[in-house]
Amino acid sequence: MATVAAVIASTHHPFYYRASTATGSDRPPFADEWVAKIESFRQTLTRARPDVLVMVGSDHFHQLWLDNMPQFLIGKAPFYDANFYNEEREFGLPRLLLRGDEELSAYLLRTGIDAGFDLAFSNELRVDHSITCPIITLRPEADLPIVPVYTNIFAPPMPQPARFVQLGQAIRAMIEAWPSDKRVAVIGTGHLSLELGGPRQFGPHGPDPEFDRKAVEWIASGDLKSALAEVSLDSLWQPGNATHGFMDFLLMMGVAGAGVAADYTDSLDLFHTMEAYFTWYPAHPAGVAGAEAP
Amino acid sequence: MSKYLIDKFLYTIDRDPDLVERYRADPAGTVTWWEAERAGLILNCPAPERSTWLNFTDAERQALTTHDYVALLEFGAHNFLVLTLFIALFERDYEEPLAFQREFAGRLSHWTLPYPDIAT
Numbered sequence: 001m002a003t004v005a006a007v008i009a010s011t012h013h014p015f016y017y018r019a020s021t022a023t024g025s026d027r028p029p030f031a032d033e034w035v036a037k038i039e040s041f042r043q044t045l046t047r048a049r050p051d052v053l054v055m056v057g058s059d060h061f062h063q064l065w066l067d068n069m070p071q072f073l074i075g076k077a078p079f080y081d082a083n084f085y086n087e088e089r090e091f092g093l094p095r096l097l098l099r100g101d102e103e104l105s106a107y108l109l110r111t112g113i114d115a116g117f118d119l120a121f122s123n124e125l126r127v128d129h130s131i132t133c134p135i136i137t138l139r140p141e142a143d144l145p146i147v148p149v150y151t152n153i154f155a156p157p158m159p160q161p162a163r164f165v166q167l168g169q170a171i172r173a174m175i176e177a178w179p180s181d182k183r184v185a186v187i188g189t190g191h192l193s194l195e196l197g198g199p200r201q202f203g204p205h206g207p208d209p210e211f212d213r214k215a216v217e218w219i220a221s222g223d224l225k226s227a228l229a230e231v232s233l234d235s236l237w238q239p240g241n242a243t244h245g246f247m248d249f250l251l252m253m254g255v256a257g258a259g260v261a262a263d264y265t266d267s268l269d270l271f272h273t274m275e276a277y278f279t280w281y282p283a284h285p286a287g288v289a290g291a292e293a294p
Numbered sequence: 295m296s297k298y299l300i301d302k303f304l305y306t307i308d309r310d311p312d313l314v315e316r317y318r319a320d321p322a323g324t325v326t327w328w329e330a331e332r333a334g335l336i337l338n339c340p341a342p343e344r345s346t347w348l349n350f351t352d353a354e355r356q357a358l359t360t361h362d363y364v365a366l367l368e369f370g371a372h373n374f375l376v377l378t379l380f381i382a383l384f385e386r387d388y389e390e391p392l393a394f395q396r397e398f399a400g401r402l403s404h405w406t407l408p409y410p411d412i413a414t
Contacts (some may be wrong), residue, residue, distance in 0.1 A: 061305055061375060065337060066298060066414055086308055089382060154374065156413040197373025198409060199402035202395040241373050241409055271392075 002175050005183035006048035007280040009219060009252035009262075010041070011273065012057070012133035012189035014091040030270060037268050037277070038137045044264045044279035045138045048185055052101045053139065054108075054171065056149045056188030056248055057130030062086075063122075064150070070120035071159050072167060074112070075127070075148035076105035082127045082135075096132055101145035104178065108147060111174045117167055125150075134189050151251065153190065153244040161231050164247040165224060168254020172282075183283075186255050190248030192216070192274050193239035200240060202272050208239035212274040215246060216267055219278050222260040224253050256280040297370045298414045299348050303328060303358060304366075304375040306337075308382065318383045322359045329355070364401050370410045 016038065019031045062084045064070065082096040105121075112119045127148050135142050149171070152158050168188075175184050192215050193208035200207035218227040227250060236243045256262070257280075264279035307313045307328070317324045334344035350358070357365035363380045367373060377398070385394045 061372070062309075065305065066301060067336060068338070084309070085311060086378060086382065089311075090378065155372070197367060197377035197398075199399050199405050201377070201399045202392050203399075237408060 002178040002180040003183045004172060004175050004186065004255075004282045005050050006045055006185040006187075007172075007252060007256045007282060008045060008134070008138065008185060008187040009249050009256075009278045010134055010137070010187070010189050011191055011275045011277075012130055013270070013273065013275055014087065014093065014129045014133060016133065017094070017136050018092040030268075034268060034270070034275075037266055037275075041264070041266060041277040041279070042138050042140075045185060045187070048281065049183055050144060050185035051182040052104060052145050052147070052184050054104070054147045054149060054175070054184060054186045055127075055131045055134065056151065056168075056186070056251055057127070057134075058151050058153045058190075058245065058248060060128055060130065060154065062128045063126050066155060069152060069155050070150070071152045072117060073120040073122055073125075073150040074105055074109050075100065075122050075125040075150070076102055076109060077123050077125055078102055080125055080127045080131075080146065080148060082132045084126065084128055087129050091129065093129055093132060093136075096135065096142055098127070098131075098135065098142055099145040101147055104145075104180075104182075104184070105147045107178055108149075108171070108174055111177070112167075112170060115170050115174070117170060130189055134187050138187065149188075151248055153247050156233075158233060158244060158247070160233060161236075161247050161250050162228055164251040165228065165254035168251040168256075170254075171251075172255045172257070186252070188248050188252040188255070190252075191242060191245030192249075192276055194242040194245060194273050195240035196242040198241045204271055205269055206240070206272070206274045208243075209269075209274070211239035211243070212276075215249070216265070216274075216276050219249055219253060219276070220262050220265040222253060222256055222258060222262070224250070224258045227253065252278075257282070296348065296350060296354060297412070299333060299350060300354055300358070300366060300369060300371045301375055301414060302333070302348075304371065304379050306332060308375065308379040314379070314382050317379075321361055325350075325355060325358045363398070367402065368410050370412050372412050372414075373409075 192212040193206045195201040195207040262278040268275040
């Protein structure tokens with residue numbers, strides 16, 4: 001059966017690419033520390049020696065639109081073009097071409113639908129920065145095949161937080177039952193407190209540092225019980241009007257398992273939002289050191 | 295009120311570099327043209343299968359025509375669509391990085407929770 005080689009949950013900050021590649025007076029003062037943290041985080045994926053990446057993210061009104069909006073969608077295509085004109089325009093993100101793993105896509109769709117998730121699918125999906133930011137931070141070679149899993153954290157009505165957790169738990173179980181010898185890393189990105197298009201946007205910190213502190217603690221300790229007790233579709237508007245992206249972290253906590261502490265945790269308090277990085281090694285519960293074993 | 299149609303305007307302008315420039319230079323002409331020619335187009339259907347019932351209210355048309363993003367947000371336009379397009383339209387007019395984004399936030403400083411409902 002396949003191995004879940006790593007479970008990785010991260011914020012996705014579209015300004016990282018520009019900040020990390022800027023030089024001279026264009027380079028922001030926080031760039032060096034940010035790059036150092038990302039390079040350390042990248043090692044946690046490299047050490048897991050993955051063959052394929054299941055990438056959980058959310059389309060930001062690029063290909064998916066309100067005339068036909070899926071709640072959960074899995075891409076099934078041999079390739080995925082990536083990034084859009086307005087992401088080049090605002091963030092300077094490069095266009096990419098990523099390979100797909102159609103066999104794993106087909107398997108997750110079939111078994112996921114049979115498990116009670118009425119998954120949408122796409123045979124021609126252009127993925128956006130929710131997928132490419134973690135490629136840029138964690139696997140800049142962009143050399144591994146991917147399976148994109150899109151969630152709706154953006155357009156009400158959205159699924160309940162518990163449903164994200166259930167889908168994460170199902171993804172973990174399905175991969176572990178996949179008749180393959182591949183090593184699969186599951187990587188998902190979301191947000192802590194975040195405000196976009198509101199009065200609290202682009203402040204010196206994220207809009208709700210107290211929520212961020214609690215959220216990092218929930219994720220790092222795998223405390224799904226507390227997270228689900230405190231978070232609802234209504235409550236997530238309070239920390240910031242784009243905070244429903246936290247539900248992708250909940251999905252990843254479902255992949256990692258209830259009560260399972262992360263083997264690697266880091267964060268960075270930036271303007272606008274707090275960055276946070278987490279890695280679990282299910283195949284090597286001893287943690288990072290264990291993952292280095294052959 | 296037609297939140298969906300405002301969002302559709304923002305979405306279809308934002309994804310087209312020529313339309314971004316046209317909306318910046320000639321907002322009234324762009325809104326008039328778009329409502330007549332583009333509002334009814336279903337994005338995954340041929341033009342003859344267009345919707346026949348979509349129109350802006352006078353207040354929505356006025357807000358779009360005057361680039362009044364505060365009003366659009368208060369009608370319940372999607373915050374991400376408004377922010378992204380208006381950064382494309384006006385960030386270039388500000389010297390300091392993020393100055394436009396911070397002015398945008400300041401113009402919403404009278405808001406209290408809950409914010410306008412963006413559900414469509």
